[in-house]
Structure formats: C-alpha cells, structure tokens
Amino acid sequence: MDKDKELERLVDKMMEEAPLETPxxxxTYVVMQEVTKLQQSMAEYKPVMSMQSILIALGMLGIFGFYLFTTNSATTPAEGQVIQLLSDAKSWFSTKMPQLQISKTFSYMIGAIGIMVCFQAFVLKRYFNKRWA
Structure with a gap:
C-alpha cells in the first residue's frame, strides 16, 4: 500500500512539473489538408479496361459476328449479297439463325468463362472490401 501511495505522489509531482502542451x-487547418489529400487519393476512379481496349474488343466481336452470319459452308457471299442481307434484316435473321451451330466444347468454354468471371468478381469484391475497411 505504501509503495502505491509513494508511486502516486511521484507521478503527481512529475505531472505538476511537466508543461502543458498546446497545438x-x-x-486544425493542417489536419484538414491531410484529410483532404487522403480522401482525394482514395476516391480516384481508374477503370479496369481503357476505352481503347474496349473499342478494339467490340470491333473484333463485330467482325467475328459479321463473319459468322455471312459465311456459308459452301461459298462466301459476294458484296452485293452482303448488302442485300444487311438491308433486309428480318429475312437475314430468319435465314441465318438456323444455320448457326454451336459445338458442346464452345458452350462449355463459354460457361466456364462465365463461372470464372463470377468467381473473380466475388473474390475481388471481398479483397477490396477488406482493403478499404
């Protein structure tokens, strides 16, 4: 008990001698400037894919789709036939859609890619939630 009282007196004496620190x-201005800098760096939006890569992918997809619908197993259509097919969209879809055949391997590949994308989205969401929390 005596040791505790002596220790308490010693701490009180040291606290009386220590000057009071003031900011x-x-x-406040300096702290708010740092908070503003931190918020700006965290809220910066950076897209995963650039606009140029999205346009290239859409262009390639369009070319592939155009090739898929305009090619025939026996012959390829001439320029006039392609323009005629494009101008008559209703008959174009009705005549070309039955010819479109997708193999099982291709459908499995599309399904696997879809599952992987969903899984990665789930994992990345958890990662970023933990990182920013």
Missing part, C-alpha cells in the same frame, strides 16, 4: 494555431 499550434493552424493545427
């Missing part, structure tokens, strides 16, 4: 006059 500088622009302390």
């Amino acid at each position: 500088s006059s622009n302390f």
Whole structure:
C-alpha cells in the first residue's frame, strides 16, 4: 500500500512539473489538408479496361459476328449479297439463325468463362472490401 501511495505522489509531482502542451494555431487547418489529400487519393476512379481496349474488343466481336452470319459452308457471299442481307434484316435473321451451330466444347468454354468471371468478381469484391475497411 505504501509503495502505491509513494508511486502516486511521484507521478503527481512529475505531472505538476511537466508543461502543458498546446497545438499550434493552424493545427486544425493542417489536419484538414491531410484529410483532404487522403480522401482525394482514395476516391480516384481508374477503370479496369481503357476505352481503347474496349473499342478494339467490340470491333473484333463485330467482325467475328459479321463473319459468322455471312459465311456459308459452301461459298462466301459476294458484296452485293452482303448488302442485300444487311438491308433486309428480318429475312437475314430468319435465314441465318438456323444455320448457326454451336459445338458442346464452345458452350462449355463459354460457361466456364462465365463461372470464372463470377468467381473473380466475388473474390475481388471481398479483397477490396477488406482493403478499404
């Protein structure tokens, strides 16, 4: 008990001798500037894919789709036939859609890619939630 009282007196004496620290006059301003910088760096939006890569992918997809619908197993259509097919969209879809055949391997590949994309989205969401929390 005596040791505790002596220790308490010693701490009280040291606290009386220590000067009271006060922050500088622009302390709040400096802190708010740092908070603003931190918020700006965290809220910066960076797209996963650039616009150029999206346009290239859409162009390639369009070319592939155009090739898929305009090619025939026996012959390829001439320029006039392609323009005629494009101008008559209703008959174009009705005549070309039955010819479109997708193999099982291709459908399995599309399904696997879809599952992988969903899984990666789930994993990345958890990662970023943990990182920013």
